[in-house]
Amino acid sequence: MTIDAPKNDIDESTLEVTPPKHYAAGVPAVLVSLKRGLEEMGAVRTGRTLFRLNQRNGFDCPGCAWPETPGHRKHAEFCENGAKAVAEEATLRTIGPEFFAEHSLADLSERTDFWLGQQGRLTHPMVLRPGDTHYSPISWDDAYRVIVDHLKALPTPDEAIFYTSGRTSNESAFLYQTLIRSYGTNNMPDCSNMCHESSGTALSDTIGIGKGSVSVPDLEKADLILIAGQNPGTNHPRMLSTLEKAKGNGAKVIAINPLHEAGLQRFKDPQKVNGVIGSGVGIADEYLQIRIGGDLALFQGIGKLLFEAEDAAPGTVVDSLFVEEHTAGLEDFEKHARAVDLDTVVDASGLTLSQIRATADAIAKADKVIICWAMGITQQRHGVDTIREMTNVLLLRGMMGKPGAGVCPVRGHSNVQGDRTMGIWEQMPESFLAAMDAEFGIESPRKHGYDTVDAIRAMRDGKASVFMAMGGNFVRATSDSEVTESALRSCDLTVQVSTKLNRSHVMAGKTALILPTLGRTDRDMQAGGRQNVSVEDSMSMVHLSRGRLTPVSDELRSEVAIISELAVKLLGPSHPVPWNEFHHDYDRIRESISRVVPGCENMNARVRLPDGFQLPHPPRDSREFPTTTGKANFTVNELDWERVPAGRLVLQTMRSHDQYNTTIYGLDDRYRGIKNGRKVVLVSAADIAEQGLRDGQLVDIVSEWPTDSGVEERRVSEFRIVEYDTPKGNAAAYYPETNPLVPLDHVAARSNTPVSKAVVVRLEPR
Numbered sequence: 001m002t003i004d005a006p007k008n009d010i011d012e013s014t015l016e017v018t019p020p021k022h023y024a025a026g027v028p029a030v031l032v033s034l035k036r037g038l039e040e041m042g043a044v045r046t047g048r049t050l051f052r053l054n055q056r057n058g059f060d061c062p063g064c065a066w067p068e069t070p071g072h073r074k075h076a077e078f079c080e081n082g083a084k085a086v087a088e089e090a091t092l093r094t095i096g097p098e099f100f101a102e103h104s105l106a107d108l109s110e111r112t113d114f115w116l117g118q119q120g121r122l123t124h125p126m127v128l129r130p131g132d133t134h135y136s137p138i139s140w141d142d143a144y145r146v147i148v149d150h151l152k153a154l155p156t157p158d159e160a161i162f163y164t165s166g167r168t169s170n171e172s173a174f175l176y177q178t179l180i181r182s183y184g185t186n187n188m189p190d191c192s193n194m195c196h197e198s199s200g201t202a203l204s205d206t207i208g209i210g211k212g213s214v215s216v217p218d219l220e221k222a223d224l225i226l227i228a229g230q231n232p233g234t235n236h237p238r239m240l241s242t243l244e245k246a247k248g249n250g251a252k253v254i255a256i257n258p259l260h261e262a263g264l265q266r267f268k269d270p271q272k273v274n275g276v277i278g279s280g281v282g283i284a285d286e287y288l289q290i291r292i293g294g295d296l297a298l299f300q301g302i303g304k305l306l307f308e309a310e311d312a313a314p315g316t317v318v319d320s321l322f323v324e325e326h327t328a329g330l331e332d333f334e335k336h337a338r339a340v341d342l343d344t345v346v347d348a349s350g351l352t353l354s355q356i357r358a359t360a361d362a363i364a365k366a367d368k369v370i371i372c373w374a375m376g377i378t379q380q381r382h383g384v385d386t387i388r389e390m391t392n393v394l395l396l397r398g399m400m401g402k403p404g405a406g407v408c409p410v411r412g413h414s415n416v417q418g419d420r421t422m423g424i425w426e427q428m429p430e431s432f433l434a435a436m437d438a439e440f441g442i443e444s445p446r447k448h449g450y451d452t453v454d455a456i457r458a459m460r461d462g463k464a465s466v467f468m469a470m471g472g473n474f475v476r477a478t479s480d481s482e483v484t485e486s487a488l489r490s491c492d493l494t495v496q497v498s499t500k501l502n503r504s505h506v507m508a509g510k511t512a513l514i515l516p517t518l519g520r521t522d523r524d525m526q527a528g529g530r531q532n533v534s535v536e537d538s539m540s541m542v543h544l545s546r547g548r549l550t551p552v553s554d555e556l557r558s559e560v561a562i563i564s565e566l567a568v569k570l571l572g573p574s575h576p577v578p579w580n581e582f583h584h585d586y587d588r589i590r591e592s593i594s595r596v597v598p599g600c601e602n603m604n605a606r607v608r609l610p611d612g613f614q615l616p617h618p619p620r621d622s623r624e625f626p627t628t629t630g631k632a633n634f635t636v637n638e639l640d641w642e643r644v645p646a647g648r649l650v651l652q653t654m655r656s657h658d659q660y661n662t663t664i665y666g667l668d669d670r671y672r673g674i675k676n677g678r679k680v681v682l683v684s685a686a687d688i689a690e691q692g693l694r695d696g697q698l699v700d701i702v703s704e705w706p707t708d709s710g711v712e713e714r715r716v717s718e719f720r721i722v723e724y725d726t727p728k729g730n731a732a733a734y735y736p737e738t739n740p741l742v743p744l745d746h747v748a749a750r751s752n753t754p755v756s757k758a759v760v761v762r763l764e765p766r
């Protein structure tokens with residue numbers, strides 16, 4: 001069998017630009033999936049993986065966290081981008097000791113993210129010791145010894161940081177936090193800090209639980225679905241099938257997005273006849289091309305208009321029964337909402353008054369309303385307030401805890417929600433820590449730990465010197481790349497448990513370890529036989545995932561194995577946690593989870609049900625709100641938005657169609673018409689004209705950040721201007737190439753999430 005050689009590096013000069021597409025998926029998507037599969041893993045593995053994706057006895061797609069339709073797990077359900085995620089992991093290309101002997105650290109650091117990721121699966125534990133120019137092989141036992149020696153030498157466990165990315169299974173996340181808390185710290189930053197933290201913070205305030213309140217059947221039943229700050233055609237393609245069904249049942253969809261994303265316009269389902277030869281289905285009935293950062297204003301305007309509609313036809317808009325029985329804080333909210341100035345809302349959002357009125361009218365009249373959102377909302381300075389304001393609108397209309405209505409934060413990584421449920425959080429509540437202590441006879445630390453941004457600050461300031469990551473690509477995922485890179489390099493030890501090579505392996509601490517691990521698709525054999533793991537999707541369904549592929553190397557260890565083996569060495573053989581039993585039989589881990597994590601009782605039996613089981617959600621299940629008031633809270637939020645200084649643009653950093661976060665699959669952003677390159681900046685015709693620039697011109701993007709001592713500048717070079725339909729004053733470019741532009745302190749209020757979607761920049765012609 002031949003596996004294609006890795007792709008060559010990027011030549012941005014061959015960039016091609018064609019008009020953006022107005023629909024998503026369709027035949028090209030299926031062809032792309034199969035082609036990627038065959039290139040990376042050959043026919044047999046392609047068959048074994050793609051047709052086992054999201055099936056009852058198969059593995060959970062490592063793509064996004066969009067759920068399966070209950071009862072449908074028996075059908076192969078996969079999408080183009082899920083297939084790419086699988087091909088990326090199941091590739092037969094490998095990089096072992098010879099690769100690292102050939103490529104020095106200096107060589108690797110010159111390579112692009114694309115090149116690093118394309119080299120293949122990691123096969124051996126590798127070490128870089130002080131003064132080494134190359135990584136060299138190390139045995140697992142010696143690798144654990146290096147970690148234990150460093151951790152034991154720290155003056156306090158709080159000088160170590162333990163990151164988690166969202167592919168980690170429930171079982172390994174639970175064990176990982178048990179290890180970290182047994183060792184003695186809560187320093188557990190995770191990718192969620194950069195992702196839906198704003199959603200968790202806002203929803204905890206308003207409804208008392210940081211998770212979405214709807215399921216797939218709710219979306220299928222809704223009358224009105226708002227989709228704000230999300231690009232499902234690329235990032236959650238299976239959501240389009242759900243939207244298609246909702247539309248078929250009569251739902252109206254309103255998209256709120258500065259860009260006209262293809263998947264929000266029309267969907268041709270490749271698994272249906274009309275999707276292959278017909279014109280597919282239209283998705284958005286209305287498209288609000290909002291200005292970046294204008295959503296808080298929009299929802300405040302809607303709040304005001306709902307009260308006015310209630311005045312005009314009393315008893316028809318405000319759900320007074322719900323409001324009286326289940327909510328608190330209406331009076332203050334009403335006073336604030338009525339005082340909102342609609343001219344300001346128009347200015348801030350860039351929308352017309354009639355668009356805003358039509359949206360409010362649709363919300364006022366629909367019986368079942370759902371609001372979905374993702375990174376366009378959460379990665380904003382006012383992300384938390386915006387989500388609180390969306391909730392205000394829904395609460396006023398009683399859209400909580402009834403079929404077809406509610407809040408729907410659409411999660412990213414396939415188990416990012418589960419990792420949090422399992423205790424990966426720097427500030428888990430006392431109830432969880434007490435349950436851990438009772439289960440294991442340990443003493444979990446109570447002092448809150450560092451989140452992602454605080455972890456970088458701690459390393460930068462010399463307050464932390466050991467960094468370990470369970471997956472992910474910390475230096476490329478986080479903001480302010482230069483600061484973060486030097487923070488990581490200043491550590492005494494960095495440890496990356498990974499499937500594939502990435503920039504975080506290259507930005508190595510004085511001593512650095514790469515520990516290769518099994519992925520979702522790989523068969524996981526332990527002393528107790530073949531193991532499976534579980535994950536929780538965006539709608540709180542927990543189900544099993546079982547890998548089938550033969551691992552590419554005998555040296556790979558599962559995350560559970562790595563954590564347990566390290567724990568025994570770090571904590572000693574008499575530690576009360578039964579690490580060896582956990583290692584050998586993951587059912588034993590689930591037994592402990594059953595006792596510690598509320599809602600996971602009897603997990604081993606329930607996770608084996610055909611659709612798994614759904615975690616409790618009091619607002620959804622019984623209109624109970626575990627908030628400080630015991631009711632759903634209306635909130636009052638100051639109106640603010642992103643102003644565009646003269647001659648400047650507000651830049652959002654987003655994903656192309658050919659990437660998974662920091663992993664670059666290819667160089668095309670098919671739906672947006674960008675081919676063979678990534679260093680582009682999308683700018684409106686009006687700004688191009690006003691600033692005397694031209695389409696196709698090469699520019700540097702310079703971000704400007706006011707400080708006490710003046711304006712700090714950050715720069716990325718040689719980006720090509722692409723004229724694109726985005727609101728005047730706004731621009732868009734791809735992440736992670738533009739992460740150097742996002743200042744570390746540019747974070748969302750309260751959630752501390754980097755503001756990746758609104759950076760003030762200027763374009764400097766080369």
Ligand SMILES: Nc1nc2c(c(=O)[nH]1)N[C@H]1C(S)=C(S)[C@@H](COP(=O)(O)OP(=O)(O)OC[C@H]3O[C@@H](n4cnc5c(=O)[nH]c(N)nc54)[C@H](O)[C@@H]3O)O[C@H]1N2
Nearest residue numbers: 081229231235256292293374375376412413654655660661
């Ligand atoms: N194939 C693929 N799938 C993925 C991922 C991937 O990289 N590749 N990543 C996964 C992860 S971890 C996540 S979190 C999700 C991310 O899923 P998305 O949130 O869809 O990802 P982004 O590309 O960041 O897209 C943000 C969207 O918000 C819009 N936007 C930007 N600013 C604003 C604003 O101010 N207001 C509004 N209303 N909209 C705005 C942008 O135009 C864009 O459409 O996808 C997950 N799934």
Ligand SMILES: Nc1nc2c(c(=O)[nH]1)N[C@H]1C(S)=C(S)[C@@H](COP(=O)(O)OP(=O)(O)OC[C@H]3O[C@@H](n4cnc5c(=O)[nH]c(N)nc54)[C@H](O)[C@@H]3O)O[C@H]1N2
Nearest residue numbers: 165195471472473477497498499500502653661662735756
């Ligand atoms: N500017 C900007 N920055 C952003 C964002 C943005 O929109 N704009 N989005 C943010 C968001 S939403 C997120 S979630 C973060 C993503 O942050 P991360 O989760 O840290 O990044 P990923 O790119 O998903 O991580 C990819 C790496 O994970 C490893 N990996 C893959 N599968 C497995 C596995 O099964 N086990 C283990 N141990 N390792 C595995 C591989 O080595 C791979 O290189 O980035 C954030 N950063």
Ligand SMILES: [Mo]
Nearest residue numbers: 194195412413
């Ligand atoms: Mo994410």
